[in-house]
Amino acid sequence: MTTVGILGGGAWGTALAQVAAEGGETILWAREREVIESINSVHENKVFLPGMPLDPTIRATAELSELAACEALLVVTPAQHMRALLVALPRLSMPLILCAKGMEESTMKLMDEVARETQPDCGVAVLSGPTFAHEVAARLPTAVTLAAQDRKLGEQLRDRIARPWFRPYLSDDVIGAEIGGAVKNVLAIACGVVEGRGLGQNARAALISRGFAEMTRFGLARGARAETLAGLAGLGDLVLTCSSVSSRNFSLGKGLGEGRSAAQLLADRRTVAEGAFTAPVLERAAGDAGVDMPIVAAVCALLAGEAGVDEVVGRLLSRPLRSEGD
Numbered sequence: 001m002t003t004v005g006i007l008g009g010g011a012w013g014t015a016l017a018q019v020a021a022e023g024g025e026t027i028l029w030a031r032e033r034e035v036i037e038s039i040n041s042v043h044e045n046k047v048f049l050p051g052m053p054l055d056p057t058i059r060a061t062a063e064l065s066e067l068a069a070c071e072a073l074l075v076v077t078p079a080q081h082m083r084a085l086l087v088a089l090p091r092l093s094m095p096l097i098l099c100a101k102g103m104e105e106s107t108m109k110l111m112d113e114v115a116r117e118t119q120p121d122c123g124v125a126v127l128s129g130p131t132f133a134h135e136v137a138a139r140l141p142t143a144v145t146l147a148a149q150d151r152k153l154g155e156q157l158r159d160r161i162a163r164p165w166f167r168p169y170l171s172d173d174v175i176g177a178e179i180g181g182a183v184k185n186v187l188a189i190a191c192g193v194v195e196g197r198g199l200g201q202n203a204r205a206a207l208i209s210r211g212f213a214e215m216t217r218f219g220l221a222r223g224a225r226a227e228t229l230a231g232l233a234g235l236g237d238l239v240l241t242c243s244s245v246s247s248r249n250f251s252l253g254k255g256l257g258e259g260r261s262a263a264q265l266l267a268d269r270r271t272v273a274e275g276a277f278t279a280p281v282l283e284r285a286a287g288d289a290g291v292d293m294p295i296v297a298a299v300c301a302l303l304a305g306e307a308g309v310d311e312v313v314g315r316l317l318s319r320p321l322r323s324e325g326d
Contacts, residue, residue: 003027004160005067007085008076008099009035009060010271011048011133016074016099018137019166021055028060029067036060048271052137064089072157074099074127075115078272079182082111086118095123095153097146097161101181102274103281108288110178123153126174128181129232130240132247136166143167145233147177169232176228179219184238185275186282187211188249189256189299191242196257197309207295208242214293218282221289249275253299262303276303294319 002024006017009030020026030036038046039060043053067073072095077085079102086096096119098111107114115124129144136142146161146168148154158168171177190211194204212235219229228234241247245254252273255265266276283300286293298312307315 003070005029005070005073006076007067007073009039009045009048010076011045011137012099012131013074013076014039014045014049014052014054015131015133015136016076016127016161017058018055018139019161019163020074021058022163023160026055026058027066027070028058029064030060030062033062036062049133049137052134054137070094072097072160076100079103079111079274080105080277083114083118086115089119091121092119093121095125095157097125097127097157099127100274101128101178101185102278103182103285105277105281108281108285110175110182112174112178123150124148124174125154125157126177126181127168128177128237130236132240132244134246139163139165141165141167143169143232143236145169145171145177145180145228145231147171147174147228147233149174171228171231171233173225173228175222176219176224177233179222179224180215180229180231180234180237182274182278183211183215183218183282183296184234184241185249185273186279186296186299187215187238187275188241188247189253189273189275189279189303190295192245192247192250192253192255193257193299193302193309194253195250196254197313198257199313204242208238211242211295212238214291214295218286218289218291218293221291222285248273252276256302257309259309262305275299279303 004020004026006013006028017026017028035047043056074097076099079100112124125148146158154170216229245251279300301307
């Protein structure tokens with residue numbers, strides 16, 4: 001497996017192109033003309049990853065047809081756009097590594113379900129875990145989960161993208177890897193609210209812990225394994241994105257905690273805070289599964305403008321006392 005294509009020219013897609021380029025030919029597809037020109041002319045994504053030198057062998061294109069010769073595709077488009085992009089491609093038979101974290105708004109489906117519907121001849125794997133794009137692009141040590149039901153396929157893909165500084169750990173729990181990535185984005189918004197409102201480190205630690213309990217309840221109800229949710233794709237990613245303004249979701253929550261509206265914050269962003277779109281989908285899916293997710297519900301109320309920060313915090317703090325395992 002030599003030639004790899006990257007679908008998506010944002011910061012994360014560019015960082016993954018940097019990973020893939022060390023193992024063979026890498027073609028990055030992007031919508032933005034300025035991204036393509038910047039990568040091809042000066043080997044830098046000045047729009048989404050400024051100041052980061054890129055491997056000069058990475059080639060950017062706006063033509064989906066140029067990816068036909070690839071032996072695998074890393075799909076790095078936002079979750080709500082993945083279906084449209086996969087439908088726009090010809091029918092493929094190469095492996096797809098799904099790198100978006102979220103649930104489809106209109107169907108409540110996970111990304112692997114969307115991929116199997118739109119490209120039924122493709123093997124599917126999911127890449128998830130604690131990753132900030134700028135650190136990956138800078139070749140700083142990173143570990144991720146690579147989940148695939150087909151172990152042989154997973155091993156082939158792992159060997160193609162593994163680097164001494166980028167370590168994929170194999171799993172066959174695709175559902176767990178997907179749910180960990182989707183839920184942590186919503187919880188990161190909540191942790192950002194704690195930061196923006198100045199509620200302290202105790203509150204953030206409590207929220208991460210209780211949020212992880214919500215993630216686990218929902219994941220188990222959907223067929224995920226507890227060890228996956230306690231690993232890189234679940235707890236690992238949760239800890240990272242709940243602790244830094246480098247997380248788009250955390251930054252969104254911080255703005256909400258400081259008193260800005262969701263509409264204002266989302267309008268200002270060229271990049272996508274996936275948790276803002278996943279939150280209401282996750283709330284509906286949790287309701288259908290009979291799973292209690294009060295932190296997710298609180299984030300939904302904030303994003304919809306149905307309640308202010310003090311009100312939703314008050315709701316959470318006034319919930320009945322219970323055993324920690326409940």
